[in-house]
Amino acid sequence: MAQILAIDYGKVRTGLAVTDDMQIIASGLATVATKELLDYLKTYTEKENVELFLVGEPKQMDNTASESEALIKPFISKLRSTFPHIPIERVDERFTSKMAAQTLIDSGLKKKQRQNKALLDEVSATIILQSYLYNK
Template identity: 80%
Template sequence: MARILAVDFGKVRTGLAVTDELQIIASGLTTVNTKELIAFLKDYLNKEDVELILVGEPKQMDNTPSESEALIKPFLSQLQTFFPSIPVKRVDERFTSKMAVQTLIDSGLKKKQRQNKALLDEVSATIILQSYLYNQ
């Protein structure tokens, strides 16, 4: 089996998470400057076998797309252009940021450490991936 990669796309930073080869465990991979995301993915996907890319789908409470969806559309086009053989699925990412904050609190991190936005983005991507695995 190959890995599944999850993307919590952001205007400035993008959190990434990945499964093990057996697709059992979701782990945070890293946070990348969004401007460098495609270059990072080219390098990563050249080294690792990934069979699916999950991209968070930001929605409002009434299920309409949030404002940030407009930023994600060009990224989705780039994924299709640069990695046409890897399917892309969208995953509802409502509440992942709040869940990530709570996860950091529960893990015992001090307030100063929890203010690390890069860590928050990585944890959010991990939650997106874990929710996908759980619902399979």
């Protein structure tokens, strides 16, 4: 088996999470400046065996695509052309930011630490990945 890499795509920053090779545990990987994301993924996939990309799919409560989907679709096209051998799946990411914020509160981080948006993005990607593994 190989890793699954989850992507919580954002306009400025993108949170990343990965599984272990047995695809049992989801762990935060990094938060990367979005403009550097494809280069980061190229370097990462040269060192690690990634068999699937999960990309968060932001939706409204009525199940329609959110505004940020317009930013994600061009990224997915670039991702497909850069990594044609790695399949891409979408995962509903509704409420992941709120769940990530609550996770940071529950973990006992001080308010100043919880305001670190990069950490929030990484935790959000981990939640996306964990939900995929749970429903797999």
